[in-house]
Amino acid sequence: MAAGVERPRVPPNQRVVTRWPVLHYGGIPTLDPADWKLHVWGSVEEELLLTWADLMAMPQSEDTSDIHCVTGWSRFDNRWTGVAISDLLELVTLRPEASHVMVHGAPSFTTNLSLADLRHPGVILATHHDGEPLSTPHGGPIRLVVPHRYFWKSAKWLTGLEFTDQDAPGFWEGNGYHLRGDPWTEERYND
Ligand SMILES: Nc1nc2c(c(=O)[nH]1)N[C@H]1C(S)=C(S)[C@@H](COP(=O)(O)O)O[C@H]1N2
Ligand SMILES: [Mo]
8 A cells, every 4th residue: 555545534633433423403303205205406407206105116225434524523334225316316307507406304404515526426315224214313214425525414304406506505504614515625614
């Protein structure tokens, strides 16, 4: 291994934990899969409304990744199962101006991502964690997982993807957090 080639596994100023903290703003919503729909809209040729049955009929993928929370903890080897973003995006035709997405989570959470960050390997609409259905406090029945960004980008109780032509701040980004949130360069807060 050449010196300087291999990157450390823990981003700067993070500490590794084994327990998995529950963090969110506001209450824990209950999403009944029978009523749940994923709404995809905005800079798309056709809006998409995906039911739980639609989602379950799609190819199911698995990805194991590390969590890096901006509050300073990292958790290794989380095995996520669900629908890979690449498979979902095959159902959507983006308009040419689409450059970003506002991710929506119940009850009123939003977080922004660039298209490149949304399409990044490892990004998954997760329904299972380590082989078990995702618990409600951790975003069950479904959350987005964006492993290469701080964990606030991983919207729990996922309800929608709104494609846009601008990088507008979501909930935490509008409250001082960084628009992009790269843990490796410590993009924690907006300057
Ligand atoms: N819908 C929703 N998703 C959310 C949040 C929230 O308040 N609402 N908080 C975010 C933040 S700040 C963090 S750190 C992670 C925490 O996920 P966890 O509770 O599974 O550890 O969820 C993110 N996703
Ligand atoms: Mo957070």
